[in-house]
Amino acid sequence: METRGRSLVKAIVWNVIGLISMTAVGFIATGSLSAGGMMAGINTALGFLSYLIYERVWAGIRWGRHHA
Structure with a gap:
């Protein structure tokens, strides 16, 4: 699962590009x-x-993930 901090940083970088x-x-x-x-x-x-x-929302959806 992705952390909230990682999601936040990804959103910021993507939006600076945008x-x-x-x-x-x-x-x-x-x-x-x-x-x-x-x-x-x-x-x-x-x-x-x-x-x-x-x-x-997608971080909370289990569909399509592989569990080790």
Whole structure:
């Protein structure tokens, strides 16, 4: 089973990657770094919470795991 701390670190790293890429996409789409950054920030916050909940739900599901 994965620890909560590991799930948290994975979620943070994944969302930093997403924040950078979404800021670039938002900038390209709007021509404004602040608008692109705002879009990316909102997306990152929603994605972070969704991913963290998703990981914790799956951590509690036994299906598909091999037990030694």
